[in-house]
Amino acid sequence: MADVLAHFSVGDGVTPAADLLTHLTVSGIYGLAWGYLFRIVRRLLPAPAWLMGLAYGLLLFLVAQGVFLAGPTPSVGIPSTQLVVGHGVYGLALGLQNRQSS
Secondary structure (H helix, E strand, O other): OHHHHHOOOOOOOOOHHHHHHHHHHHHHHHHHHHHHHHHHHHHHOOOOHHHHHHHHHHHHHHHHHHHHOOOOOHHHHOOHHHHHHHHHHHHHHHHHHHHHHO
């Protein structure tokens, strides 16, 4: 598990636990952004919440690929397929949660 978390490292000498907490914090911020965006987008686009969540997760993947993973980073060692699936599952979970609370 420490090997996987090392791919998300924010610097040298940072523990895997700190890497995990950093990643969870960023995920929480993206979740808050999703909440605000969902309220706006659902008025403009009559699509199921799960589909909008999936699209949001894939959008996060594209942003991560274009901005954060453009240069040499520790995350380069993770196959793109795993990153796409992970971001898709994250977005799908957000969308399903909104569907249940709406």
